[in-house]
Amino acid sequence: MQAPARGAHSKTKAKAAPGPGHAEPAPPLPSQTLAKPGVQADMQLQPLSLARDYRGSGKLEGKIAIITGGDSGIGRALAILFAGEGAQVAIAYLNEDEDAKETCRLVEAEGGACLSISGDVQDTAFCEGLVAKVLVKFGAIHVLVNNAAFQEHAERIEDLTEQRLEETFKTNVFGYFHMVKAVLPHLGEGDCIINTGSVTGLRGSKNLLDYSATKGAIHAFTKALASNLAERNIRVNAVAPGPVWTPLNPADKKSGDVAEFGAKTDMRRPAQPEEISPAYVFLAPQACSSYITGVVLPITGTAAEG
Template sequence: MTQYSDDRVQDQQPGLEHEMSPAPDYAPRFPGSGRLEGRVALITGGDSGIGRATAILFAREGARVAIMHLNEDEDAQATMEAVNAEGSEGMILRGDVGDRTFCFDAVEKVVQRYGQLDILVNNAAEQHAQEAFEDVSEDQIEATFRTNIFGQMFMVQAALPHLREGSVIVQTTSITAYRGQDLLIDYSATKGAILSFTRALAQKLAPRGIRVNGVAPGPIWTPLIPASFPPDKVESFGKSSTLGRPGQPNEVAPAMLFLACADSSFMTGHVLHPDGGAPTAD
């Protein structure tokens, strides 16, 4: 069994995939079938983790893929090289999703290049573990909410003028929205907000033919983990799931694909749960 014992604790969010050991598994596992042919997707937090796996899988299925990232240039470049290796093309957009102006600028650049936007994946997030809730600073609360939920709202507002009937929005929430996580109280609160946002937005956009769904991953081996927890927590990460291990990014990306393509054409306001059957706190 793989030992998740990376002792190189990272001191920045959302973390660097190229520094992780073992490396996350992001490669698609099956041949593509053209389910996103002719579509253009924009993925926030697309440089690494679930975002990277989703970008590459979307490319394999025929989409042109734009990825947004904060400052992880090496990871973003590696992701785009993998997108290109799938025979697709894309673009990299560097900036902070918590900045509303950047969100609007990023969407405009995608539309200017490709003439359309069909799929928005709101995936960017940050989290900061704290043993005592009294130690969660006002700055931390604001930063976590600004990235995790403000950013999603900004991106939707920026994208809506360009989305048309048949477009889709997929939002990353978390198992913590349902069960909480005592080290990540502010993060859990943002993920609960995303859950409600997804359900309300689905109702709002249904008359326009735009579907909105979400994915609530459980413990997934992404850069957020060594960037959030000390080595002892990393070593035990995911072991309390029913499957006894953390998941890999390429075990979440197929849920993103299902919600982004016509396979889920009669679904909106729903959330899928690739969580390993994780019923207890990690």
């Protein structure tokens, strides 16, 4: 991968975790909160996306990838790695224009082309239009990464309104269905779909009742779709991250909770996006995962279940 993409700097520093793995920022983290949907450019402690130790080897040479929620966080990190592996990338995002522009800059610094398209995956017409624009720009689609998400904490189930349930499910579940249906006619043998699940879909989260339910649904959808598409030789897998330092949580949590984000993992810190993105690179090319489908890969920073 080329050096020019690796120039991002945090606006503030946090102490490093004493646990295993990389010595990445650990709690107490900045207690800054963000307005939804959360703009990564506004974060005092910038997420690490560039994977400086990673070396591409052309595993996605000639491939075209669509990444929803690709403007920031995990989406940005994997867009950079996909480009470093030779892919051309299209990112879909809601309205975070500044973040999307920066992601495209980083992708292009890796030698890839980047198409950014703003819209809401809740809307079937947007998903279909996104696919049409990608086909006009690149002529094909080989990898779909469903990564867009909405979450909002609530202490009691009584606090979950019908409108809130619809927002969470229409983004996190309906959006995945819409994107798959729009992309599927253009996928061929050896192509793949990767969904972003969550540790909350594996273990639940008492203050993320609706979000946990959607992530559990995504895991089940992944397994069912993998079986459904096996005869077409299209692989479907999911990555289930634990806590990751992205705009999603500072745009949702209270300041005190943001400061301690990830502290309860065995690693005693949240993951950085660059620590999650290589899993998507592993699942995307046939060279790495031709015999892997229907898998939900947990990357939670914790060994123990429960």
